[in-house]
Every structure is written in C-alpha cells, then in structure tokens.
Amino acid sequence: EPEVTQTPSHQVTQMGQEVILRCVPISNHLYFYWYRQILGQKVEFLVSFYNNEISEKSEIFDDQFSVERPDGSNFTLKIRSTKLEDSAMYFCASSVQGAGNQPQHFGDGTRLSIL
Amino acid sequence: ILNVEQSPQSLHVQEGDSTNFTCSFPSSNFYALHWYRWETAKSPEALFVMTLNGDEKKKGRISATLNTKEGYSYLYIKGSQPEDSATYLCAFIGGSGNTGKLIFGQGTTLQVKP
Numbered sequence: 288e289p290e291v292t293q294t295p296s297h298q299v300t301q302m303g304q305e306v307i308l309r310c311v312p313i314s315n316h317l318y319f320y321w322y323r324q325i326l327g328q329k330v331e332f333l334v335s336f337y338n339n340e341i342s343e344k345s346e347i348f349d350d351q352f353s354v355e356r357p358d359g360s361n362f363t364l365k366i367r368s369t370k371l372e373d374s375a376m377y378f379c380a381s382s383v384q385g386a387g388n389q390p391q392h393f394g395d396g397t398r399l400s401i402l
Numbered sequence: 403i404l405n406v407e408q409s410p411q412s413l414h415v416q417e418g419d420s421t422n423f424t425c426s427f428p429s430s431n432f433y434a435l436h437w438y439r440w441e442t443a444k445s446p447e448a449l450f451v452m453t454l455n456g457d458e459k460k461k462g463r464i465s466a467t468l469n470t471k472e473g474y475s476y477l478y479i480k481g482s483q484p485e486d487s488a489t490y491l492c493a494f495i496g497g498s499g500n501t502g503k504l505i506f507g508q509g510t511t512l513q514v515k516p
Contacts, residue, residue: 291445317464318502329406330446330506331489343501387434390448401462 289313293379293394300369301402308364308397310379316392318342318385319362321354323375330378336362337385366399372400404428406494408507415482416515422478423510425492433499437466437477438491440509446491449477450468482514 292311300306312319321333334344336354353369362381366373376398380391407426415421426436438446442480450459455470463480479486489511493504 312482320423320502320504322504322506329508330493330504332503332505335501335503343503382502385500387495387501387502388451388453390436390451391502392448393438393445393502395443395445 291379291381291392293358293377293396293397295397297394297398297400299333299400299402300320303368304401306369308366308377308399310362310364310394311360312362312379313392314360316383317390318382318383319354319356320380320382320391321364322374322378322380322393323347324378325372325375335385341387365385369401370397371401374399404494404496404505406492406505408492408506408510411508412509412511412513414515417482417484419482419514420478420480421482421512422476423490423512425475425477425507427473427475427492427494427507428496429471431496432470432473432494432499434474434495435468436493436495437475438493440489440491442488449490468501477510479512481487481499482512484514484516487512487514495505499516 319336326398335342354363376396380393382389407457437449440446457468489509491509493506
C-alpha cells in the first residue's frame with residue numbers, strides 16, 4: 288500500500304540554524320499538509336498546500352517557515368532560524384483531494400530537537 | 403479559537419471488554435469529523451471520515467457515531483483486543499472544508515490488557 292515517507296526520522300540542530308524536513312507524499316495525491324506535535328500537546332496544523340500554493344496556514348506558520356514542492360515528488364518544510372520552541376514531532380500528510388471529507392495519510396514524522 | 407476535546411484522556415481495559423470514548427467539537431460551522439488511530443512509533447491511520455448528522459460508520463469491531471447539532475462523536479470498540487492498544491485522535495474540519503485543515507483533540511490512549 289502506498290505511504291507517505293518522511294526524512295530524516297530525527298534531526299538535531301543548533302538554535303538559529305536552518306533546517307529542512309522532507310516528505311514524499313503518495314504519488315496521486317494533490318493536497319499536502321504539515322502538522323506538528325510539541326511534547327505533551329495536541330497535534331496542531333501548520334499549513335496546507337495545493338497547486339504549488341499555500342491554501343491555508345496557521346498563525347504558527349510565520350515568516351521563519353516556508354514550504355516548497357521542488358519537483359514532482361518531494362514536499363519540504365523549511366525553518367529558517369530555529370528556536371528552542373520549534374522542538375516537536377513534525378508530520379507530513381497528503382490527500383487525494385483537499386475537501387475535508389477525504390482522509391489524510393500521514394508519514395511517520397520527523398522528531399526535531401533544537402539545542 | 404476552535405476547541406476539540408476528547409475524553410477520557412486514557413483508558414485501561416481487559417481483553418474482551420467493550421469500550422467507548424467521546425470527542426466534543428464546535429456545533430457551528432461544521433464540515434467533517436475525522437477519527438485516526440495512532441500506534442506508538444507509527445503514523446496516524448485514518449479510521450473514519452464523517453460528515454452527516456446521525457452518521458454511523460463501522461470498520462470491523464470499531465464503530466463511530468456523529469451528532470453535529472450537539473457537537474459530539476462517539477467511538478466504540480467491541481470486544482477489545484491487545485492490538486487495539488493505541489491513541490485514538492479525533493479531528494474537526496469547519497467552514498467550507500476546502501483546505502483540509504484538521505483541528506485535533508488531545509487523543510484518548512487505550513491500553514488493552516491480555
């Protein structure tokens with residue numbers, strides 16, 4: 288069964304450094320998402336992306352965050368200047384359509400640790 | 403601020419017990435309610451997507467109901483098995499639903515003892 292893959296599984300970065308989290312969504316899916324879960328908190332929405340554009344972003348997704356689909360298969364989340372509070376598990380997801388009546392398929396996540 | 407709450411936070415049952423848990427969400431501006439099953443060290447897996455008031459969905463021993471007017475959904479597991487041990491997440495989608503933004507509850511962690 289096709290699945291969403293994320294790399295790396297764990298990233299350790301010094302505060303202030305840039306980090307890129309990578310995702311390969313399911314091949315026929317058109318809508319892509321990033322979520323994160325800070326330890327002990329709820330999973331929270333960051334951004335949704337369709338047709339090479341952000342369709343919605345949360346207030347967390349400020350200027351230090353960006354997303355890109357650089358080729359036909361990868362979907363990346365870049366954090367420009369990491370802060371301690373960016374430490375979290377980051378999940379990529381994709382869906383066939385963006386309508387809320389479609390299930391989202393999640394990757395296993397990247398654990399980001401900021402030192 | 404839209405809030406989605408799940409209860410209980412955790413549940414310990416014996417193998418064979420039936421169990422249920424609750425997801426509460428805003429009753430206005432509803433579009434869809436998702437349920438996901440999340441095993442430790444794995445990715446969340448979609449169980450159900452529910453859109454209509456009164457909807458009931460079933461997948462094996464797991465079923466869910468939806469009441470959009472009062473803003474709650476129940477997830478039922480009949481005859482729990484150790485492999486049902488996981489965190490069960492519900493997620494609300496409001497508005498037009500066309501961006502797919504999921505607003506998650508904190509999850510209910512189920513532990514089934516053999």
